[in-house]
Amino acid sequence: MTEPVDADHAHRILLDHADRKVTGPLEDPAVLAAVVGVERLVVAAGSTDEAVLRSALTGDVVADADPDRVAALVAEARSHVMAGLLRRATGQAVDAGIVNPASGGYEITTDATLLRAAVRAAQGSIDAMPYYGARYGARGSRFATTDSAWLVSLATLAEDRAVHQVEWLSRVLAARGMPSWLLEIHLDALVAEVRSVADSGAVGSLPVAADALGRARRRHVDDDLLRSADSWADEALGDALPVPRAGALMAAAVADERAGVTRDDRALVDWLTDSARSDESATTRLLGVRQRILDEAR
Template sequence: MSGLRARLQEATSRIHARVEAAPFFVALHDGTLPPLAAASYLQSLSIVHAVLEHALATSSDSRVSHVWNAGLAKLPYLLDDLKLPGVEPLRAIAPGIRAALALADRIVLNSAAGPALLGYLYVLEGSQNGGLMLKQLFAVALGVTAQDLSYFGCDGRDTHRRWTQFTGSLDAVTLSADEERMVAEAGVAAFEGLEAIVLALFPFDEGRVAVHVTAVNPEAGRHTLPADPSEIGIALRAGVRARERFPYLERRFGERGRRFTASDSCWLLTLIPLEYATIARNIAWLRTVLASRGIPSLILENHMRELVAEVEAATPGRLAETQSFRRVVDDLSASRQAQVADATVASLAAQFGTRLIALGGTDLGAVALLASAHADEIDVPGSYAAIESWLADPASFGAPWCAAIREISGALSGVSAGLPA
């Protein structure tokens, strides 16, 4: 055996054996691993897979795209397993989650060195070689049937063929000596990260069990999360309603966007009891982040209103507590309308909405979103292009639709000071 696979196998063999000998896996094989440790392992893996798979899917390195394809994605399986009745939905062993986040951070840092991502992928893809056995062992630990689990052994009887195909694509990649070394080092780093995770998960201290935002969104990092599950429920319900208001979000950002809406909603809820200045500062930061990624502040404004409505409906006694938060929402609205009044937006929507629906089956709320992006452009340069370029992309929409979007932009430029000439 020669090539990149051989280099990776040689580089990782010692640390691989060390991970398999960790107390976590000894207890797993003995049938004594606590359910929470097993569930926290799944949550930890979801963090690592979410970050790695996004980095792989968005890599501009042709050698990465030669190896990676959507069929290798494992995150959907992990998310399904984390919803099983026997799996603790929110609580996890905090040190293990922190170790997973540290590994995710390392992956993000390495993503700039394109081919290094292949080392992490090699380790995680290789773990499926023992997947069918792990499926049985984790089923016992979690108190579910093996058939219930999706992640372990997800390729079933096709595992060997898929592994051979995967390693063949690795060996077909052309790398310099330095790049090959980087990939091997990334493989070692992946095992080191997994070792840190399992050592933190078992044995564990009950006092280190906590609710972590990665239970809501594996890519949420270190966001603050309400400690009370009922509060998390409030945030999630508000997030669902806020998202349903704008079909654009589903069309553009899909499942990953749904997860970020959920974690953002949980974080927004933690701002409600704070002072006005603190809330305003945090919302200004989030507005900048979202607007620069093609999510105009109108969407944030609506999300915040849905959150207030949900909080006040669930706990009417908190009306006074939401006052500062509502004031910040009103500030957002006033800032937006100072550029393009709602009446003007309504007029433009009436003018273009029917045409867009006829062309695309939905108008995606394009007029209101573009108008909001005009306002955002004053404080967040590039925010208009971040949404307009997507709405007018001929690869996603037909030429007549794109022409209509450009007409809307022209109409808005005549009534708004937000878009530079």
């Protein structure tokens, strides 16, 4: 008998995995989608409690959580599980496309414990940096999740290969307006999440890859300059700041340009100074902060 592929079936699968107890490799695409969907709710709800997660999945209000965000994540999770059910029915492989259809279907970890850690690192990094949501929205959140699940799979590579892969991703993302500093932060969060749930060896080459990004940045923009850039931007623009931490973002983009990761910092600066976000006065002040950064960077 053919299994139903509908929202009710997907909802039941999500509820079945609200306990977060499944471990080991996830070969069923519907289950993988459910694990990812539930873990994204863990971050949004700020809780790993099964009762809280089941409440979120059934549409109840979750204390201290954004109800619109929770509802959107539940709807998206249900859609992804339905896509997983279709894959299950046709025997298709597990890949990033299950939970991120725009990804093209690259390889991600299927280990349930590591996958949860990757999701938490991704969503936590997004929440900590409002720029992600302001610029990339839900699509960016999905890519952060699957990129994180790909990054954690690099842990088993030799250090030089892992660094090479991470540097490649940093160039791709920086060209799209995400300075390498953001990937550096994400990797640090990923290492911390993996260490919290697995043995010390599970992080493998990831700390070395994160350190490689950090060392490359600090040759041109050290941590003190990142902090100073934030202070300069806050002082110069106040409430007119287009996004929080705009100063540090500009400093990080300058570091990428100086390191040869990008040709210039326009992918970020053009967005920050677009008239939809910054009026003429704010743009002038932002560019003034950028010039201070350029003068201080090595």
